[in-house]
Amino acid sequence: MFIMVAFSFLAACTKDVGSIESSKLKIIAAHNQTSPDTPYQTGMLKFKEVIEEKSNGSMEVEVHAGTIGTEEAELVEKLQLGAADVVLVSPGFMTQTGIREVDLFSVPYLFRSYEHWLQVVDGDVGKEMAQIINDKSNNSFKLLGYWTAGVRHFYGKKPLESMDDLQGMSLRTQTSGVIGDFWEATGAIPSSISWGELYQGLQQGVVDSSENAYPFFVQQSHHTTENGKFITETAHDYTTRFLLINGEKFAMYSKEQQDIIMKAAKASVTAEREATNRQDREYKEKAMSEGALVNEINREPLINLAKPIQDAFAEEIGAQEMLQDIRDLENK
Incomplete structure (x- = not known):
């Protein structure tokens, strides 16, 4: 009888482990803009598309456009609490976490042109800031990429x-x-x-x-x-926007999952920047018309x-x- 019970227990455990391993990894990604036409949504949807495509469906991204917070402070809090996995925030709202260096990127007239901004965020200064975010948050936040908001x-x-x-x-x-x-x-x-x-x-x-x-x-x-x-x-x-992931969760993902997330983040950076630059021109014309x-x-x-x-x-x-x-x- 004991052997039968033990066998049944082990079989149940094996079944549970298998179901965990085979279940989808779900990532909650959020930004604060409610309009479906914002560059933020374009970037997030590209992030979702690449992750789900490259993972063959084993990873899923649920995008929230202002539905779990229209204030960036809410999104930072949800990232800290684990209620969101990936969020987009501005430097000013990141300072509430105690990482004051990030607010340097929001100082008026720090960047004199879009080309100047690109040199900074895509170069050594951008890498240095990413390391500061990671170190000073004790790995609570990991920077996935720099988006713009025009x-x-x-x-x-x-x-x-x-x-x-x-x-x-x-x-x-x-x-x-x-x-x-x-x-x-x-x-x-x-x-x-x-x-x-x-x-x-x-x-x-x-x-x-x-x-x-x-x-x-x-x-x-x-x-x-x-x-x-x-x-x-x-x-x-x-403007600079930080695409952040919960660093502690990221560290628990497999190497393959981490690689997919980083590739998706890179694709999202390109898509969001292109959408913002295009819309900068289009919406100026719309406003004037x-x-x-x-x-x-x-x-x-x-x-x-x-x-x-x-x-x-x-x-x-x-x-x-x-x-x-x-x-x-x-x-x-």
Whole structure:
């Protein structure tokens, strides 16, 4: 009797192990944009496509477009808690994890062109930042790639002819950290109204202005509101977004699974960047065709205002050498 029971128990265990080994690896991937037409969704769907194709269906990616969090802070928390496996976040929201160096990438006018940004993130500086993220998070976060969110510009109730026009103007932007410091220095009043409430806020005059890239604010029709129809191409931020995976989970995957994830991440980087650059052009044209007015501004006063803020922040976080490396790349 004992032998029969033991045999049955071993058989059951063998069956359980087999079912675990043969089950699909499911990856929850999320970003905060609710529109299905954003470059974020394009990138995530490419990530899903490559993983599922190369794994022959043994790995599955479930993409969430704003459905498990429309605020990046929520996504970072879910990544930490294991409720999401892959998320897309901006440098500013990563600082809540205690990794302050990442916020250097969000300093206004750090990058002077898209080509300059590429040299930084795809070069040695980008590798250094990836290592910092991994080390300072104790492997909780692993960087899979650098996405972009386009070039951020000002849009509001009036055009900016000079920096003086920002005096006393409420501006939806990040209110804390180096971004908030910059806009306060211009004379603007940073406001923390949420992205999901911003259309109504602009329409009802709760906030005078905002700043973002064409693919994002035009898709949300911000340019059709009274306080959003004047676009000034300040180009104050060639934006960086971090595609992160839970590092502890990643370490538990097989070598084959890890390789597939990294290949999918690389493909997603290409797809997302191409979609963003294309939409930057398309949505600018759309905004203008729908009545938005676009003007340029002499950026030098803004750039000069940003430099001492960059210096002070780099010194505060011990990133002076990295800041200099970034500046040096501008001239190459």
